[in-house]
Amino acid sequence: MASDHLDELLDRSAPQTTPITPGVADELKRLRAATTSTMRPPRRWARPVVAGFAALLLVGGAAAAAAAAGMWTLPWAQDDAIASFHYTLPSGIECEQRIGGVSGTVPAAIAAVEDFYRDADFAALLTDDAIQAAIDKQRQGGGIHVNDDGSRVPGGYGTEFYNADREYLSAVWDVVVTAMDTDLARHGLAGVDNKLTLQSEPNCPGAAW
C-alpha cells in the first residue's frame, strides 16, 4: 500500500497541461506538416576523410565565437536575411547559415545575387557529392595557418590545426558561392561589378572551431 501510495502521489503530481482539444490536435498536425514540408529533406551525413582551415576566413574572430555560441552578430542576419539553410557538421552539431548584406555598384548584379539565393534550393545544392568535391578541392590547395604573431605555417589536414567542422563549413560555403557565381555568369553578369560583396553568417551552437 505504501509503495502504491507513493506511486499514486508521484503519478498525480504532474502539472496540469493544456487539454488536447480537437482544435489543438488540428494545430499540432498543421505544425508537423509545416515543419516537415518547409525544411530541407533529411540527408545522411557522409563523414569527410580530411579537414582544413579555410573556414577561418569565413568566420574569423568574434564571428567564429558568435557562431559557436548560437548568436547572430550581423544586423541583417537577425531579421532581414535573404536566405537561410541548414546542415550538420562532422561533429554532429547543427548549423543554420544565413545570407544577406549584398552590396555593390551594379543594381542588376545585386538583384541577381539576391534573386538567386532567395529562390535557391539549398537541399539540391548541398549534396554529399558537392560538399565532398569542395573538400577535395580544399585539400589540393593545402592550407596556411596564421599564428598570432602573423607568421604563416602549413595548416589543414595532417597538421595540428586540423578541424573537420571548419573544413566542412568552408566547403558548404564554397558550394553555395560557386553556384551563385555560375548563375551570374549564365545571366552575363559575371565580373560586371568588382565591388559586389555578399555576407553570410553561420550559427552552429556548441561548435569548437
Place this chain on the structure above:
Amino acid sequence: MSRNYAPTDFTRALDRNAADLLAYLERRVGAEDAADALAEVMVAAWRHADALPVDAEQSRMWLFGIARNVLANMARSERRRWRLTERLRATLSNARAGAVPADEGLDVRDAIARLSPEQAELVRLIHWEGFTIAAAGEILGVPASTARTRYERARAELREALAARPNDHTLTTNPITRH
C-alpha cells in the same frame, strides 16, 4: 536498433507523439514556450529523420531524447518565437481558458525538485511521461542498471521527504514496483 526511415513513418511518429511531447515541454518550460519548443523538436527531428527507429516505443524515446536536447539548448540561449507557432499558441491559450487550474501535487513536485537534477528528471519521465525505468534511463543516456539504482534512491528520498508531511504517515520502505 533497427533504422529504416520513410517519410510516412516519420510523420506518423510525430503525429502519434505530438500531444505527449507538447505536455512534456509544457511541464518543463511552461505553456507560453511549449509551442515554440515543440516546433524546435519537430524541426530537429526532421533533420535527423533518417535515424528514426522503426519500433513505436523506440521512436517515442528517440523523440523525447530530441526534446530533452532542445530544452537544454533553450536553457542556454534566448527563447525565440516562431511565426509558425502563432496559431498553435493562440489555440493553446483558448484551450487553457476552459480548463480548471489545479495545484494538486505541489508539495510532491517540490520534493521531486529537491532531488538531484538527474534523479528528478528520472522520476518525472517515469511518473509524468509514463516511461519505464529502462526507457527513461535511455533517454537520459544512462544504463538501465544505473537508472534503477538512481530511481530506487530517489524513491527512498521522496518517501522520507513526503512522510514528514502533515497528515501523511503511510509511506514505508516497500520495494520498487515499477519495471
